[in-house]
Amino acid sequence: MDIEIPKSEAHGDLATTIAMNLARPLKKPPRKIAEELVSEIKKYESPFEKIDIAGAGFINFTFKKEYLYKGLNRLLKEGYEFLKQDIGKGRKIQIEFVSANPTGPLHIGHGRGAAYGNALSNILKAAGYNVQKEYYINDAGMQVRLLGQSVYVRYQQLLGNDIPFPEEGYKGSYIENISEEIIKEVSNKYLDVSFGECSEFFTDYAYKRMLADISKDLQDFGVTFDRWQSEKELYQKTEGGAEESIVQDAIDELRVMGYIYEKDGAIWFRSTDFGDDKDRVIVKKDGEYTYFASDIAYHKDKLDRGFDAIVNIWGADHHGYIPRIRAVLRAFSLPEEKFKVILIQMVTLLRHGSPVSMSKRAGEFITLREVVDEVGADTTKFIFLTRRSEASLDFDIDIAKEQSSENPVFYVQYAFARIASIFRQAEKTDHRAQGTEHRQDVEFSVLKENEETLLIKKLLQYPIIFEGAAYAFEPHRITYYLQELAKLFHSYYNKHRVISDEEALTNARLQLCRAVQIVLQEGLHMLGVSAPERM
RNA sequence: GCGCCUGUAGCUCAGUUGGAUAGAGCAACUGCCUUCUAAGCAGUGGGCCAGGGGUUCGAAUCCCUUCAGGCGCACCA
Structure with missing residues (x-):
């Protein structure tokens, strides 16, 4: 029904x-x-x-009013427990997100994925899932080597050896920063040494440096991971585990099942057996693995780790990749409903009303860090989380800043801070500490105002909204709910005084405020947004 | 050419999986601070839900089609 x-x-x-x-x-x-x-x-x-x-x-x-009062009482008594729902029943779910290549700083699009993945993880955790947040590091292959080479060439150039910059190389100023850092550390040790002889040093140094920056950027954005999986490790032998490497073992397993063949000097996976448009190369003519090879191994590894569900959050530009990954999972007979890809649509960054072009290679872009420094982490996250992930969005950096005083995120936080302020006020009078503690003796039937009834009803809707958000993987439902709740509270606050001479009414209202605070805090927590006591 | 996503108020976006009179914020206009935070409140105006067909008691929502925008279609990621 x-x-x-x-x-x-x-x-x-x-x-x-x-x-x-x-x-x-x-x-x-x-x-x-x-x-x-x-x-x-x-x-x-x-x-x-x-x-x-x-x-x-x-x-x-x-x-009935009595039913509402009973609900309010339960909310106050049980607190956050009342707001959570056990949908997951402890099932293990892995959420992989951001996973940006460590070849440059994070940009705004990664920020959207980060905000979304983090919020979704919070929600599913609260919904009773055993959530693991993971970042997959593409630290092997062409792209990081190119990064290393870019840093290498800048290093040579800075030391006066004017060799040409690789055409496809990364041109951002961060490359030069890393080169300078290397000079400080090893001086001219590698001057006039060919890249072939020192590629490992430059590549390792560069991507590790990038990765450290990425990790720091995410942390400052308020996003953390439970696990960082290195692609490179998948190529290494494991103790007691893989015979060759996780990658080779995964390929061998597919070979045994008959899904691998050789053609034109390359090795292919017959993904068309599982609904892909064409078969995919996993080992190139030159003997190098493609990224797809490690992706096969990585997803196989996810299966082996025993998750009940696997969620990949990808930028929408990767959507063409879905059929081949799905093919891999089918080949390893993972039930369809256990794998989900969420595509986060593109973010267009606008400054002064016009789009800012973003190209990592050319080095023209605005980083996530710059945006966060300029508009704030809470505001940035909130903007991302007021949109469905399937809709592309324009992030106007000037508007995000200008609106800062009338931004929806402050509107919600302000409601929380206002209540905190009421509690501080209550402590000054004889209603000492009543805001922050649960009291059994409060009679809620004195809450007769229409605004109070509306507020209580809204509060009791939270579990329904939350359940919908968890079920649909849609954090933005909580964002909108919080704005509605804050609106009801501000309206109530403006019309009625919480602290008055009437003892019973004051107590009941303080408790109502406490309930609002609990729900606001929980909701904001789901979004990864702070709930300040003062503003 | 094929595939995926999008098109809702001037702008940015929601719309509870097909429900009741399509909503919010911003912008515009009018009021409200000697009492718990005015980052607030109360009010006004604003719509061919891109266009056209269909499905049914009922469509912004589902199907077909046209148009417009974005993103993909590698032995790059």
Whole structure:
């Protein structure tokens, strides 16, 4: 039976369309079905004060006040436990996100993925899943070697050896910074040494340096990972585990199953057996593995680690990659519903109203760090999390800054801070510490104002909203809910005084405020946004 | 050419998996601070839900089609 929260207050607190949906199979008019259902429900004890039939056959339920007070009391007593729902039942879920190549700083698009992945992880954790957040490091192969080479050439140039810069090399100024750092460390040790002889040093130094920066940027953005998986490690022998390497073992396993063949001097995976448009090369003519080879191994490894579900959060520009990964998982017989890819659409960064071109190779881009420094981590995250991940978004850096005083994130945080301020005020009077503690003796029936009823109803909706967000993998539902809750609170605050001479009313209102604070804090926590006591 | 995503108020975006009169923020305009934070509140205006067909009691939502924008279609990631 599907139950929804009606848009309009006039339609009660909960509504169902079941009578309309049953009309056809039962061959009866919907209103008649509704009448029968309602008269049946009314025979029993229920938390509803009113059950109405409206429109074409909607059944609208309105809660009794006592039921609302009971709910409020539970929320206050159980706190965050009341807000969580055990959907996951401890199932292990792995969420891989960001996973940007360590060949340059993170940009705004990575930031969106980071904000989303982090929020989703928080939500699923609260929903009873055993969540592991992972970052996959592409520290092997062409791209990092190119990074190393770029740093190498800049190093030579800085020391006066004017050799040409690789055409496809990374041109950002961060390359030069790393080269300078290397000079400080090893002086001219590698001057006039060919890249072939010292590629490992430059490559390792450069990507490790980039990785350290990335990790720091993410940390300052408020995003952390449980595990960082190195691609390079997948090529190394493991003690007692792989015979050759995880990559080679995975390929061998596919070979045994008959999905590997050789053609034109290369080795292919027959992904077309599993719905891909074409077969994919895993070992190139020159004997090098492609990235796809390690991706096979990586996903195989995820399966071996025993997750109940695997979630990959990718930039939308990688969507063409899905069929081949799906093919791999099918080949290893992972049930379809255990693998999910979420595509985060592109972010267009706007400055002064026009798009900023972003090219890592050419070195023209604005980094995540710059944006976060300029507009703040909370604001940046909140902006990302007020959009569905499937919709591309324009991030106007000037607007994000200009609006800072009237930004939705501050609106929500302000509600939280205001309540904290009320509590501070309460402590100054004789209502000492009543805001922050739960009290059994509070009589909520004194909360008779319409704004109070609306607030309580809204608070009790949180678990429903949360469940929807967890089920649909949509953090933005919480973002919108928080804005609505904050709006109701601000409105209430403006119209009624919490602290007054009336002892019973003051106590009840302080407790109501505490409930609002609990929900705001929990919601903001899900989004990875701070809840300041003062603003 | 093929595939994926998007098109909703002047702007940025929601729209509870097909429900009731399509919403919010920003911008614009009008009011509200000697009392718990004015980063706030109350109010006004603003729409061919890109266009056209279809499915049904009912469509912004599902199907077909056209148009527009973004992103992919490597022995690069």
